[in-house]
Amino acid sequence: MTTLTITDTGAQLKARRLPKWAPWAIGAAAIAVGLGGVTYAADGGPVIGAIVAALLYFIALVVISTAVEGARSAKNRAASALIGSAFVLALLPLLSVAATTISRGLTRLDGDFFYRSMNGITAFDAGGGAYHAILGTLEQVGIAVLITVPLGLSGAIYIVEYGRGRLAKWIQFFVDVMTGIPSIVAGLFVLSFWVMIISPLFNDGRPAYSGFAASLALSVLMLPTIVRSAEEMLRLVPNSLREGAYALGIPKWRAILKIVIPTALPGIVTGVMLAVARAAGETAPVMLVAGGAFAINGNPFSGQQTSLSLFIYDQAGTASQYAPARAWTAALTLVALVLLFTVVAKLIARRSKLTR
Amino acid sequence: MTDGDMNRPANTGPSVLPAQRTSENSFAGLGGVSSPDTAADEFSPRTALPSVEVPTRTAPAPAPDVTDAPGEPLPRKRRVGGEGYFKAVTTVGGSAVLAIIAAIALFLIVEAIPSLRANKENFFSYLKWNPNPLDDAHFGIASLAFGTVLSAAIALLVAVPIALGIALYLSHYANKRVATILGFAVDLLAAVPSVVFGLWGREYFAGPVTDFSVWLNKYLGWIPLFSSETGFGHSVLLGSLVLAIMILPIVTSLSREVFMQTPREHEEAAMALGATKWEVIRTAVLPYGRPGIVASVMLGLGRALGETIALAMTLGSSFLISWSVVEPGGNTIAANIANSFGEANQQGRSALIASGLVLFAITLIVNMSARAIVRRRKKFLAAAAT
Structure with a gap:
């Protein structure tokens, strides 16, 4: 009896998953829309464009993942995306401080100083x-x-x-x-x-x-x-x-x-x-x-x-x-x-x- | 015979004197012990001790002037003396911390009293800061305390979610090599001096934040937080965002440590039930790390409340209680000390010390509760490990 049911449902035991390239493709599309569409076409500036791109990526990822993989997996992907983006957010000020300090500090970096x-x-x-x-x-x-x-x-x-x-x-x-x-x-x-x-x-x-x-x-x-x-x-x-x-x-x-x-x-x-x-x-x-x-x-x-x-x-x-x-x-x-x-x-x- | 050789290290325990070894070796060789039973282990030192001990004890006796040679029992008085002095010195060193904290409280109180006596307003409810006129001092910390709490609260709201995200990323998402490099980057963020953050915030970051403030005001201006009547610029928002960047590494490093200590069994149990990665974090990692998160947030709060120079350089230095975070203004107890110190006379300095005393008390309470949580946690962790 048990063996029979397993062979019957064998095809569904493995959950459907997005292919590995899917998040990257969604990301590329979001960047294209955000930077290409908002920054250049709608003249929104690079910052707004980046924010739009990030939001688009996030929403598209959740929607597609929910449709294909189900709600639990979508939540998992959303959390991963948020946690990863936290890192980018923290690195931005570090890079900005470093770049500003170096570029503006070099002007007086002479012997007199x-x-x-x-x-x-x-x-x-x-x-x-x-x-x-x-x-x-x-x-x-x-x-x-x-x-x-x-x-x-x-x-x-x-x-x-x-x-x-x-x-x-x-x-x-x-x-x-x-x-x-x-x-x-x-x-x-x-x-x-x-x-x-x-x-x-x-x-x-x-x-x-x-x-x-x-x-x-x-x-x-x-x-x-x-x-x-x-x-x-x-x-x-x-x-x-x-x-x-x-x-x-x-x-x-x-x-x-x-x-x-x-x-x-x-x-x-x-x-x-x-x-x-x-x-x-x-x-x-x-x-x-x-x-x-x-x-x-x-x-x-x-x-x-x-x-x-x-x-x-x-x-x-x-x-x-x-x-x-x-x-x-x-x-x-x-x-x-x-x-x-x-x-x-x-x-x-x-x-x-x-x-x- | 090979068996006897292999047994020898087991027989020569750490307590056996060098002189005894010869006799013990001969014992092992004679017996040819194939199975190391405990009787042989205990037997060898007992027979060996009395025969060899006599020459080793008598040997150093003719040289009584060499008292310092290691391994010899020192004359009783001297040994107690060295030990006693050393212990006393280290006790003093340790107690210095307690003495300094007590001295901070004591001297701040002593120096604050003269100005508090001369003050003609209620120190806790008056808004303005005008302590310098000798017979007409009016000052209070109401607006400063409000600004301190407001900027610290905004900084925490911004920094804590990001910091927890980074901590989770470092502890559960990134592979080990990437985590090491990125962890180093976060440490670098912690190493940047606050005056550099202040300079960066004032000269560079103020631009983007002003643009952002204009945008916030345009679309969300009906919220009191984002309303502005006097324009935009060196606002509470700018100071709070700089502050958020500065407390980010503090919150990150402690919560990361706590997340890494999550028992492997808890995570594996969640995985075995089919949990996704996020569900593992939500059901195993976060509940286990909650006290640590609370403690790290409070440490960040302590830092945010006491931060001086970065805020002195980025805030607009006003003495109002205003909920608007986008218009120029804002002030904190610490920033006010830095800004007002230059023009303060004797009485003004005393008033600043009084405000510093309040700051000291607040940060002391915050830090003590944070540490108490961590400490309780440590016991819990130790109990879980055994």
Whole structure:
């Protein structure tokens, strides 16, 4: 009986499906109608044309698929199309930002830009450069690294190796929470704590804006990132390495310093570099506590400083026909710097033998 | 004999001292053990230990000045000292995070009080921001708070569906190599500094968004959101769209992680019932990842509420409560701090710090609830894995 029914319905067991080329054909037709029809024939512009093409593709796909394959399969195709288009939508701004930054940043990418400051450059002068800003960024981020790496690393060691009980849980939780503190709040904190309360003590009672204050603010932002990444890396170190060290009679703290940390080092360095990349792009905290400057000031502990990101913000707001070009070139420099750090960090991470 | 050789590694456990090995080897060789029974395993160290232990213990005794050599028991005091100091240092490092968060709250409150005392309006309900006159300060965060919530809400509305789509694409649609490359592209989006987004939004993106605003106003102008009396330009819409681009990678990366953790069994069970790919996602992946989605959205919200420079550069900086998103205007707490800081005197700075305190409290609450969800989730995941 059963065998009989199967042979009877054998032809219908396999659901009818659209051929593989069907979505592509529908897509081509939609683009032809959208771009050809709307953009050129109806003079709707490329953006509207693209939107019409996308909508046409979507509707045609659903209708044809419903007719041939049924509602469930049509829903599946619709979801796939939507999910795929989400990606295109996200890549568009990335490409646009990259293209704009490169094309407009190249106009002032000359020697002057990297060897001169804005000292004495008025709104009517074409030259000027960002030497002082690049110097400021490097110094501020460098000091922030010197502050946060020992602090963050010891915090991570505490969480992974020593922390038991409530304190460790609270620390872990607040490290996560601290990653979400807005950068402007970090800037306000250093403003109220360092610039307005501590620094007047050794500046004749007047608040002192300085590059060091900026590095303090950047430290507040970098610390949780570094603790978090170092913590993750230390957890990946196999326990057998620690136990092997203990079996040889090495005290725990030496085992951590000599065995656990060297093993996790590539990952820790990656975390630090990603934190540096993030900190180098921060504007708001630097603006609040470093004061900004037009001349070269190599001393982060006295006198106002600026940074590359603050330079971009300043130039973007300056009423001068030459300022936008400087802002874009500075943006290009900053993006290149940040990307360099990010890519190197990822390459180092790839060399790490520890994997999840 | 070959059997005996193969058994040897099993017999020499990690706890056996090097000196014992010779005797154990001879034992294995003598016995020619063909089957490694537990009796032989336990027997060998017991016989070997007393005969060999004596010379190894006495050997280092004549050199008491070498206290640091690894492998030797250190003098008791010194060992406790090193360990204690190190542990204390790391505890301080860990507690620094708690101390900093407490210090942020403390110092912001201390610095905010003077201006709040001088304020002649209700801080929470007054619209304008005029804190600088020493005896006549009028300021409030009502319009700023409204603008912050409005721009963050629009940004989330735009970014979350797209981000979830990308996350699903990366975790369930793209093959591994494509997913790696595209995931890297999303990471690059996260690496672009906010000031660059601000510059791009102000100098380039404002054009297309203005065109779009005109179109919206033309066809949907009867909706209050898209009505405009003062033209178009640096509007809430522009700021929110820039903001959406900036929070996209945050929402994507966490939800992608959660989607990837969906138990394989759940997906395969759905497939075995004949589910299409979308049905697998709807019935297995999304329900499992719901807490993670909520957490990632809240993290994105935290970022959107606190974003400063990009909004300071793209918003029109007004102090009104207006529902129109297409006309020039809009402001947020953070953007106002950046915009008003330059002309603020001592009292003005204190007022800005007061508004920053509100922002800190809001983002702290948002982030804490997001993290609490993720944390609970982690336990759940760990339980599911075992």
